[in-house]
Amino acid sequence: MLVKSVFMELRSRLRSCNVYITTNVDFKKDCNLKISIQSNCIVLNYYDNDLKRYDSLSSIESLSDYSEEESDVTCVIPIQEFCFIIPNSMSCLKIEKNTVSFRILTEPKNGGNFYSEIISTSSISKEIKVDKLEVNFNAKEDMKIVCGNCSNVLSHGSLKFDRILELPTANLDMSEWFCHGHSHGSSTSHDDVLKPNNLDFLYRLTFFVVNNTILSEKANKFNSKRTIYHCNRCLAWLGVKNKDTVKFYNNDVKIHHNSNIKHIFTHKKPTQDVTIDDFIYTVESLTREFNLGLQYTMMCKIVLECTMSASTKQYLLIWVMDKELQVLRNDENSIKPDRVMLKSSFLTKILYKIELELNDEVETWLADPSAVSTDISKSMFSHGLNHLEQMSLKVPESFRYTNGYTVSYLKA
Structure with a gap:
């Protein structure tokens, strides 16, 4: 099986989609891959090393001399259920170890084109949905x-x-x-x-x-x-x-x-870990409170403080980047060697960083009018941090860190 997992961030209003594909191939050794961007799907063709294409760039042009019939493994990722792709719009291609990532441009599914589209006012701002305890x-x-x-x-x-x-x-x-x-x-x-x-x-x-x-x-x-x-x-x-x-x-x-x-x-929809439920509920509630008023255009900053001892506090800095990001992932219930079916969900994308003491950066965040803060328990701090670390594994390692912060998602 060529494709192990697929993770896409679909931004309908920006008409773009970031694609992260994890494969079962080590591209440091084998780099004979052709990626074809079509209007309704993404096609991956893997070629055997016998073709002696060790200098392949693994782009749509990299193996243009070879047809799909010559490939050893072909995998199709249909996407027309969620959007339409602009063919040959792939950019920012990056291949590292067994991961492939790139960006594609999309067309609106309900009419219009990449340059002009009528957007309904009901879709301009979406409020964070938080279940009441x-x-x-x-x-x-x-x-x-x-x-x-x-x-x-x-x-x-x-x-x-x-x-x-x-x-x-x-x-x-x-x-x-x-x-x-x-x-x-x-x-x-x-x-x-x-x-x-x-x-x-x-x-x-x-x-x-x-x-x-x-x-x-x-x-x-x-x-x-x-x-x-x-x-x-x-x-x-x-x-x-x-x-x-x-x-x-x-x-x-x-x-x-x-x-x-x-x-x-x-909680209305509890999981097996009440501590993580409490952590997620706290972040979602603070994000919603931040959005009450005239702050819809600003990204929310959250400071979670934990009193470890009489003289020690630790801080978890969370920057909410996308409150309701549409994510497409492979459906684990329908895995086929030559076709990967996707399912859609909406996640909150964040950047986070842990600070073990009150330093200049924490003080700057606490003084920032676009930041909200609250105290959390010791177990919420440790379990919540472990949860964010697990969620960050969905992003390839080369894209997981930016400016000292870790990219993650609040829940999957």
């Missing part, structure tokens, strides 16, 4: 907060929250949002205002904030001199403490409710 309990219901690792009870016995309130984005003036009293003098800082009453459950994204008076005396005493709130039994990282409040994260703590132990929040 479901809180797994109601006010006035008995529950206990437990450690997600060892099920150690963290709350002061059973408790009933009077109110369950969703916090607004941190970009708002929170002093104008709370309806309950907060006698903190003239201070209007975020930390002072964000103080729930004893039985208030305040949540945002995938974390929630509670008053530490509802937590067990053992857990509070164990964490009395700590900035990071740990489980007093297994020492697991659970959240961040700030004065009289504790911020817990969905993936690190659970609740004992109706004789079941479960996470605080449930």
